[in-house]
Amino acid sequence: MKFWSEIVQSQWKIGAIVSLAFFCLYLFTAPQTNVSYADSDVLITVGYHLGIAHPPGYSLYSLLVFLVTHLPIPGTVAFKAHLLSAVLHSLTLLFLYAAVWHLVSYFREKTKKTLLPKPLERWLISTVSVGMLGGSFLFWTYSIVAEKYALNDLFAALIIFCVITIYTQKEIHFKKYWLFLSATVGLALGYHQTIVLLLPMLLVFAFLKRSSLKPYVIPVVLTAGAVFLVHISLLLALNSRQVPVSWRFESTKQGIYNELTRKELSGYMVVSGKQRGMYLNEISLEEIEQKVPVVLGLFKDFFGLPACLLVFLGLFYLIKQKRKDQVLLGSLFLFTTVFIPLYVEWPQDLSGQSIQIRQHLLSYIGIPLFISLGLMYLLSLLNTSSLAKMNRSLVRIGVTTGALASVVWHIQAMYPQVSLRHFDFVNRFYTHILSEVPSNTLLACNSDVSCFALLYLQKVENIRPDVVIVPHMYRFVEDDLNRHQDIKGFAYKHNPELFLDYLTFNQGKRPVMMVDFQKVYYDLLGMDYGFFTYVPYEGYGEITRESAAISTIPQQYSKELSSIQFAAFDHMRQQLKAAMAQRHRLNVMILARMGKQQKALTDQEIRQADILSSNLPVTYQHANDLSGAFALNTTTYALFASVDRKQRNVDDLIEAGDFFLEAGDVDRAIFGYQSALNFMPLNKSARLKLAQLYEQKDRTQKALSEYQNILIYYPENQEARDGVDRLTN
Numbered sequence: 001m002k003f004w005s006e007i008v009q010s011q012w013k014i015g016a017i018v019s020l021a022f023f024c025l026y027l028f029t030a031p032q033t034n035v036s037y038a039d040s041d042v043l044i045t046v047g048y049h050l051g052i053a054h055p056p057g058y059s060l061y062s063l064l065v066f067l068v069t070h071l072p073i074p075g076t077v078a079f080k081a082h083l084l085s086a087v088l089h090s091l092t093l094l095f096l097y098a099a100v101w102h103l104v105s106y107f108r109e110k111t112k113k114t115l116l117p118k119p120l121e122r123w124l125i126s127t128v129s130v131g132m133l134g135g136s137f138l139f140w141t142y143s144i145v146a147e148k149y150a151l152n153d154l155f156a157a158l159i160i161f162c163v164i165t166i167y168t169q170k171e172i173h174f175k176k177y178w179l180f181l182s183a184t185v186g187l188a189l190g191y192h193q194t195i196v197l198l199l200p201m202l203l204v205f206a207f208l209k210r211s212s213l214k215p216y217v218i219p220v221v222l223t224a225g226a227v228f229l230v231h232i233s234l235l236l237a238l239n240s241r242q243v244p245v246s247w248r249f250e251s252t253k254q255g256i257y258n259e260l261t262r263k264e265l266s267g268y269m270v271v272s273g274k275q276r277g278m279y280l281n282e283i284s285l286e287e288i289e290q291k292v293p294v295v296l297g298l299f300k301d302f303f304g305l306p307a308c309l310l311v312f313l314g315l316f317y318l319i320k321q322k323r324k325d326q327v328l329l330g331s332l333f334l335f336t337t338v339f340i341p342l343y344v345e346w347p348q349d350l351s352g353q354s355i356q357i358r359q360h361l362l363s364y365i366g367i368p369l370f371i372s373l374g375l376m377y378l379l380s381l382l383n384t385s386s387l388a389k390m391n392r393s394l395v396r397i398g399v400t401t402g403a404l405a406s407v408v409w410h411i412q413a414m415y416p417q418v419s420l421r422h423f424d425f426v427n428r429f430y431t432h433i434l435s436e437v438p439s440n441t442l443l444a445c446n447s448d449v450s451c452f453a454l455l456y457l458q459k460v461e462n463i464r465p466d467v468v469i470v471p472h473m474y475r476f477v478e479d480d481l482n483r484h485q486d487i488k489g490f491a492y493k494h495n496p497e498l499f500l501d502y503l504t505f506n507q508g509k510r511p512v513m514m515v516d517f518q519k520v521y522y523d524l525l526g527m528d529y530g531f532f533t534y535v536p537y538e539g540y541g542e543i544t545r546e547s548a549a550i551s552t553i554p555q556q557y558s559k560e561l562s563s564i565q566f567a568a569f570d571h572m573r574q575q576l577k578a579a580m581a582q583r584h585r586l587n588v589m590i591l592a593r594m595g596k597q598q599k600a601l602t603d604q605e606i607r608q609a610d611i612l613s614s615n616l617p618v619t620y621q622h623a624n625d626l627s628g629a630f631a632l633n634t635t636t637y638a639l640f641a642s643v644d645r646k647q648r649n650v651d652d653l654i655e656a657g658d659f660f661l662e663a664g665d666v667d668r669a670i671f672g673y674q675s676a677l678n679f680m681p682l683n684k685s686a687r688l689k690l691a692q693l694y695e696q697k698d699r700t701q702k703a704l705s706e707y708q709n710i711l712i713y714y715p716e717n718q719e720a721r722d723g724v725d726r727l728t729n
Contacts, residue, residue, distance in 0.1 A: 012098065015097035015126070018093065018126075018127055019097065020090070025140075026086035028421065029140075030420065032076060032079050032421070033076055033079070035420055036430075036448075036449045037145045038147060039448065040452070041452035042448075043065065043081075043146055044456055045456045046246060046476070047062040047063075047146075049243040049459065050243060051241060051245055052235065054247045055249075055259045055261075055263070056190075056193065057247070058191065059231070078460075091154055091157075093133065093157075095154075096368050097126050097127075097368075099161040099165070100125065100130060102164050102165050103164050107373075108121065108376070113383070116379065116396055116400070124403055127404070130368050133303075135410050135414055136302045136303045136364065137301065137414055137570075138302050138360060139364060147358065148191075148192065149358050149359075149361045151191065152192045152195065152362060155187065156366075160366060163181070163201065182224040183224065185224050186227035187231055190228050190232060195362075200331040201332040205328055232256065236251055244459045245455055248475075248478065288342045295342060302364075303367070304410045311367060311371055314371060315374075318373055344359045344360070351578065382399060423573075425561060425576070427453075434464040436537065437513050438511045441513050442468045442470060442487060443468065443470065443513045443540075444503060446521075452471075455476065455477070486509070487502060487510075489505035499521070503521070503525065508545070512542065514540065515540045517586060522534070524674070525543065526679060531679045532545060536550070536583075538555065538557060551601075553604070562577070562608070574617060577616055578616055584608050585605075588602055588609070650680040654672065657672025657673045657689065661693070666693055669693060670690060688720065700727055703727060707727070708720075
């Protein structure tokens, strides 16, 4: 017994060993290249060049990525950045280990007789509780992939550690802990605003410990404010840097406010045509009811059944306690574990789910506390059981072995599902695309996966610097694109007009390619009218005014991807399959509408799409149905399609626009003039009519933009000049 007392007396020693063990596990399963998980690739690229990411900026994370990726560590830049997540999540486990240790000591303080010796009990409960989080699928995944949430999780763990330590310990230096807590909160609030969901717990905590807080209120507030301002200063410093990839914002009070509140990231969604924020904008009981089984299912998949049962027991045990701890720990559970997954939007499409699932991470950080409560309750029940009275030693050995075995079993079960050590598909696939396109290509991309992978390969690994990459989140490379004066025709600032400008203005000047082509651009480019043709290759296609015969479409990477089996709850890699399947379905539609209806080629594309789709989870069905309908039906605006002609010209479209304008159908008239401009961007007549219609519809900013666009190429046009004067005065 003395041996255990000496070995496990310090939570930091054992916690460090557990944390180091998980770091080694994360190190061994980390990918060797970029994997384009959510924002991973662009965060590596931004950090490598010491820029800032999309709102709220993540400047501290960029600084850490910059430092890590420039260390003399063997491996790629991506691998070094992945290791940062392993370090951050290992530290998260360390501080949670200490928090659980203190919580167990606090709950067991007045318990005279326990099943296990108290030092061993603390060690066992802390190790198992933290181990179940460390070996859970989502936490493990983002421990081996470069993502900003690992740092956010560490901040949450530090806050929980400080709260539990101050609340449960009697002989500590309160001032230091209060100041450390306030500094962490100040830094976390500037980093990622989801940390506000810990505020209910902090308010309850401050009220319960008001006597120890009272002498330090002013230093605590000043410290939090000072650290928050330091973070803002770092954000502004990085914002002033001219680097290849950075999401720059206006260095004004309003600009900083927009950045921190993420207003700069909300906006027009091209596919849906709706304006949206970063999170679900309103609470819907109907949506919450639909998400409950999804959330519970994910929790079981990620943590395993033993952890689920222990959390349930922990909550039951907490409710039984007639003490203030109920409110403190209950507020943590309600506002993170319950609120976050039920509030955050859960899209129908697999791609959206793969992005949103990351936000569940914060809801899992408090789970070890509730697992520890469940274990304490279970040990209490066993302590009073008849079995323990018959053979106490055997029960102790069985409980210790069984608890540790459950963690080890879950880790080995998750290992093949989560390991990315040999997963280099994304790196090879997008390297192939960059290598294949002709010199000086303008390469547009429509998804986070493709855009961020391409930016990483070009801006970090220096592959094909001659290619101009235009991502749908163009703000990342806005400064870089502005250096190419010849690729942008007009003064558009937002999609889809900005994207169309790049695609149409460069026709005949350079090859124009697109990755993840979307239906909305098929319509806007007037492909049903024969204005443009999309020539599919493997994973991308060329947008051109010239028709082209297609004899084959390679399927090397598609076949490779279809042969790999991923867990149904591995949303990121499953959506790679879904995206590839939709590329094939798009090719089917392209072949049909180009008149290239070679049966063998069409059948090949349909067959490969079906193979990729066959092993996808039910959540993919929504996107599958949409892409299937897209492939089989003509849904373009039929009123502009001619019955007796297969191809329209710009004069036809202007004439059609005039017809609808005279009939009082302004919306269809606008579409006609827009279509004319997509086909012939320098047509002054169509652009002037479009500007006048926007002004008539009180769409002031769009009208002003079109008047200004006219003046770029026709500076003497008086009607456009008068329009600018009217709208700016």
